[in-house]
Amino acid sequence: MTSQPAAASRVDAIADDIRSRILRGEYPGETSFTETDVATRYDVARPTAKAAIEKLVSESVLERRTNKTARVIKLGPEDVRDIYFTRARLEKAVLLQLAQARSVPAGAIAAQRELEQLDGSSGFDTVDPDMRFHMALVDSIGSPRTSRMYGSLVSQVKLCMAQIQGLHLVQPERIIKEHQHLLELIEAGDGDAASNFLDEHLSRPRERLVAAVGGVPGPEAFRD
Structure with a gap:
């Protein structure tokens, strides 16, 4: 035994x-x-x-x-889009629940602070704290099955990023600002705005990652 x-x-x-x-x-x-x-x-x-x-x-x-x-696994452009589509569906539901309770997860705040402390990091260095931020949002609702499902998506995002190490899909400063805005919308109880902003937050790196793995990016990749 x-x-x-x-x-x-x-x-x-x-x-x-x-x-x-x-x-x-x-x-x-x-x-x-x-x-x-x-x-x-x-x-x-x-x-x-x-x-x-x-x-x-x-x-x-x-x-x-x-x-x-x-x-x-070697992921292609349509795999990337499907991963991000599924991420968005899960995270939007989570954001609505958190905003309704005006509950800002401590784990997300901790990951945000870690991102803020990075100095002169490569694009790949931001991946772990960035993913921990989003994972903390999902974990905070207390659903083990949802967390496991989302954790699998996170592994696949990291898998994509591992193939293109050193590439800055989005500047860390922008990631930090957008994360902060999501937290503010949760605290304000505005779930609809948080859900809509999440689309913008994820669409830019999604389409830039599509281009990095050999696909044709959508217009979101060039959004300022």
Whole structure:
């Protein structure tokens, strides 16, 4: 009985390490992960390696087609738009709920302060606190299933960003100002305005990311 938690912990540790390396751009899109390679690299049994791979597949960090080796997902322009469309749908519902209660999550404020303290950072350095800001909004409504769903989307956004490290999709100063405006709208209880502003906040990076992964950007990419 005591070996089960230890095994589960080992699976999580391996998955966490692989995920962090992928999201740092160490493994580009379509890099393959076999059970044998992972077992050898982390000195574990193949069932443990398989479980770690399957965990990352379930998070949409890796993909495994029928009878194929698991690979790092390589997202294209329409994937980006679909990810951001789903993000917007989830976040809008959250913003309406938070504004109704005039509840500004402490986690979002903390992430905002972290963004404000970044100095001379690259575009990729802003990704973690930016995503934590939005994740904190979603987490604050207390729905584990919604948080898990949104967390998967966050991983995929980071996956896109890992492919284009160093690119400034949106200047950090603008992100900070727009986040602050969202928090002010929540505090003011104006859910409709917060929901509408979220569209503007997400549409610019969405279309610039579409262009960065080889697509044709919409007009939002050029909005000042």
